Every structure is written in C-alpha cells, then in structure tokens.
Amino acid sequence: MSAFLRSRLLWPVVILIGLVALNVAFTDHFLRIQVKDGHLYGSLIDILRFGTPLILVSLGMTLVIATKGIDLSVGSIVAIAGALACVQISDLDDQNSVSGVLIAVGITLVLSLALGAWNGFLVAGVGIQPIIATLILMVSGRGLAQLIADGQIITINSSPYKLIGGGYWLTLPFSIFIVVALVALTAFLTRRLALGMFIEAVGGNAEASRLSGIRSRGVLIVVYTFCALCAGIAGLMISSNVSSADSNYAGLWIELDAILAVVIGGTSLAGGRFSISGTILGALIIQTLTTTIYSIGVPPETTLLFKALVVTIVCLLQSPAFRKRVARKRPRPPVTQTPVPVSDREPVTNR
Template sequence: MTASLSGHMSALTRRRLFWPVTILIVLLLANLLFTPDFFKIEIRGGHLYGSLIDIVRFGAPLIMVALGMTLVIATRGIDLSVGSIVAICGALACLWISGQDDQNSVAGVLTAVGLALGLALVLGLWNGFLVAGVGMQPIIATLILMVAGRGLAQLITDGQIITINSTPYKLIGGGYWLTVPFSILLALGAVALAVALTRRTALGMLIESVGGNAEASRLAGIGSRRIIVMVYVFCAFCAGIAGLMISSNVSSADGNNAGLWIELDAILAVVIGGTSLAGGRFSIGGTVVGALLIQALSTTIYTVGVPPETTLLFKALVVTVVCLIQSPAFRAKVFQRRRRPSARAAAREKTKVEVAP
C-alpha cells in the first residue's frame, strides 16, 4: 500500500505541470496571511473584481508574449525583440489615435490597431528572414531589433509620452465585456487558437520536429525555413497585441519603458512551464501557468511589502528556487544524498550479520 502510494506520488511529481501549479498555489495561499479576502471575487457595477481577477488581467500581456515565445523556443530559437515590438505597436496606435479629431471614433481605433498589428507582422517577418533566410543566430538577429526597435518606438513618440482619451481603445486593455476584463478574453482566445492549431493539426508536430533537428526535418521534406519564419511572425503578432493591451490600460504610450524587460519574463515563463530551451517539445498550458506564476509573484511582493529596492532581488531568489525544485536532476541529487546514509547503515547491518558467529 505504502509502496503503491509512493509510486503514484513519484509519477505525479514527474508530470510537467505539477511543480509550477504547486508553487503557484503556494504563492496564492501565502497572500492569505496578509490579505484575508484575497480569494474574494465580487461584481461591482457589472464588472468582476478581485485579486485573482487582477492577477490574470495584469498577466494577460505577459501571457500573450510568452505564448509567441513558446513556439519560437520550440524551434530552438529565441526572440529578444518582443519588448521593443510591444513599445512600437503601442506607440504607433496611440500616435494615430492622438492625431484624430474624434479619438472615440471606432473606425479610427480599428485603423490604429490594424496599422500597429500590421507593423508587428512586418517586424516578425524581418526577424524570421534574418534567422531562416540569412542564417543568423536567433539571439543576434533579434538583439538587432531589440536595440533598434526601442529607438524606433522613441522616434514614433518623439521621445515623449503620448496620452490619449479614447473609450474604444481603452476597451482592449482596461475595459470589460460580459463582466470579464476584455484583455483576459483576448488572451484566452489567443491561447485557444494556438492550442487548436498546434494540437489539433500537424503544425505542432512540424514545429517540434524543426526544433528537434531542423536539417533532418528539411531532408524529410518539411519546410523548416517557412516554419521558422512563421513562428517569428506569430511571436511578433502576439507581442503587438500585448503592446496594445499595455498602452490601452494606461491610455498612453511610452517608447522608453513600455514592455521593458518583458522578454526576460516571457522566456522565464516558458522555461518554468516545462518547455526546453534546446527546442523540441513545448507546452502551451505550462507557459500560461508560468506567466500566471510570475504575475502572482509580483502581486505577492507588493502584498508582503517587500521594499522596492530589493524587489528584483527577491523575485530572482524565488524564481531560482522554483527552477531548482522543478529540475529533476536537482531533486534526484537531493533525494539521493538523503538516501545515502540509510543505504550505508543497511550495508553496515548486513556486514554485522555476516560476521556474527
């Protein structure tokens, strides 16, 4: 009975999502010590409110960026330019809306969104061209746009913060629809679409095969270059939507700070979710859990009252612990060390029995 239970627990802990979900639950429960009504969700003015709703709402942009990053990493790539794309798309959309006579015009907002996302597709195509067409290392190819893109965002805003007052645009990141924050619905829709395309069609298998061995995939007749270009375009598109969410939520565009370092949080969310940086198999569900874990950690930091000057250090320490606990090699070493004394003791007992008269 005990052995069977131990076997079931061991099999459960080896599941990809066990440790991320467990740590996410622990973080959420820790908030109860400081905020007794942390899990309370209520309706105010026809809208859902609560700390859990806020975690998902503020985590929606990170979910979007991490979603695109998951497919890029699955092809053994990386995209460091997503933060700059976030800033560029938010800046372009706000610039267009600010130039309209009627900022509440739905047609004007739709045009701004279309221009921003269209530019995101072009930027993703540029990254894909450098990686798949030119053969440049992904980290270098996307580093180019990471640096140049931030400058482009500041060029669009002329180094200033563009503020707008547009109710239709506010809906994207700060509005509600059917009592639920619209940004959450956008993120859920994007995740559902990605799951449908990668798990209900052969696309997911093709992405994993390219990440496992791009040359072997090419020799097998798979268009490896097209797949790589496609994932970079998709990643940029997701970053563009995240940029619209962020700028919409604050009704302004800051080319210098918008999306700053979000690429690192996205990579971290993907890794925590169980996707290997070596490429191959990926987990969209794991990425979503990883993104929520990071946002929950940020919320916990503010709830606990960690001093602002030590926030990043505290976050880094917690993330390090999370990654170590999630690592099978680390857990194996820890458990083996704990078992060694008992094994030695058993060996001594056996020796005593053998030499006994």
C-alpha cells in the same frame, strides 16, 4: 492522478498555490471577488487582468523556444505597437471613432507581423543566430518607437481603444477574452494540426527535419512572425490600459519575464517539445509573484533579488537532476555475515 504527479506541471501548480496561500496570509480578503458597477473586482481578477500581456508574449516565446531559438525583441515590439497605435488615434478628429481605432489597430498589427517576419528572415534566411538577430531589433526597435512618438509620452482619450486592455465585457476584463481566443487558436493549430509536430521537429533537429521534407525555414518565419504578433497585441493592451504610450518603459524587460515563464512551464531551451498550458502557469506565477512582492511589503530595492530567488527555487524544483540528487538515498552499510560454528557445519563427504 498518477500521471499528473509525474507531469512537469506538478511543481508550477504547487508553486502557484503556495504564492496564493502566501498572499492570503498577508492580505485581508485576497480571495474575495465582488461586483461593482456590473464588473468583477478582486485581487485574483487583477492578477488575470495585468497578467494578460505577459501571457501573450510568453505564448509566442514558447513556439520560438521550441524551435531552439529566442526572441529578445518582443519588448521593443510592445513599445512600437503602443506608440504607433496611440499616435494614430491622437491624430483622429474623433478619438472615439470605432472605425478610426480599428484602422489604427490594424496598421499596428500589420507592422508587428512585418517585424516578426524580418526576425524570421534574419534567422532562417540569412542564418544569423536568433539571439543576435533579435538583439538587433531589440536595440533599434525602442529607438524606432521613440521616433514614432517623437520622444514624447502620447496620451489619448478613446473609449473604444480603452476596451482592449482596460475595458470589461460580461463582467470580466476584455483582455482575458482576447487571451483565451488566442490561446485556443494556438492550441488548435499546434495540437490538432501538423504545425506543432513541425515546430518540435525543427527544434529537435533542423537539418534532419529539412531532409525529411519539412520546410524548416518557413516554419521558423511563421513562428517568429506569430511571436511578434503576440507582442504587438500585448503592446496594444498595455497602452490601452493606461491610455498612453511611453516608448522608454513600455514592455521594458518583458522578454526576460516571458523566457522565465516558458522555462518555468516546462519547455526546454534546447528546443523540441513545448507546453502551452505550462507557459500559462509560468506567466501566472510571474504575475502572482509580482503581486506578492507588493502585498507582503518587500522593500523596492530588494524586489528584483526576491523575484530572482523565487524563480531560482522554482527552476530547481522542476529540475529532475536536482530532485534526484536531493532525494538520493544514503548507501546502506555492508551486511556482515555471522560465521557459522564448526560444529554446525555440514560434514564434507568425499564422492
């Protein structure tokens, strides 16, 4: 218990509980979970369901930031993945064909991996700063998504594809199982194998890690490729949930929410150590905050300001320097000594 109180996860947990309590106060039956048509429904289930794409993008962003990098292209990759999958499915004679949907999903994920490898090549191979290298794909990628969709909103009607982001399995949204599987795989690769240590070493000091025998370029390429894969799966979830692909707005600004989730979770932008559990908490805070904004009736024109205010408070509460400054005790007044009367002083003897 004492270890948790000193952990960086303390304040994210406190903030998440506070947001849930605020929703309980303003929304009737917020905590109620009921079964309809064999599926679980409720506000908490909706937060998990709509938060799964952000959790995935934040998961990939965590490893990138741990290497002292950044990936601004994840929003564009989300749009590309959704557009490519929906275009391929719309061209099928039978949109409910499982094999056709699997082929479309497979091609989309392969393209996502290629885009991530391209980012990694620019960063590790060419030596371009991560923010510039990924900004290139951020700008051009959304244009590529519009080219794939021919500037149209692609609408499909495919039950197998709908399962990815809008379907249910064992009474729970199927997207939750995808996230759990990917988080478990990531935790295994980074905490049970040496990959996590390599990532932290590259983020702490890339040159020193290279001199110690770690192939830092390979680690960077793997990390950016994995981040793009997570964004591609998130794009499939988003387009699947609404059975359409909008290249202009799909994944718009999700990269900023992902960076906020990672920082709220306790991972430093300076690289080095990272926290997967903290990132999940941060993503849930962002999604719960979005739900809170709608439930308490915040005016739409002030939504972003309210969101920025809450995120700022969370980051300040997490800052050790800020907490020390607030909790710093006032200096005590100097203690004045009362002079001892001459009669009470001990006689001075000459030796």
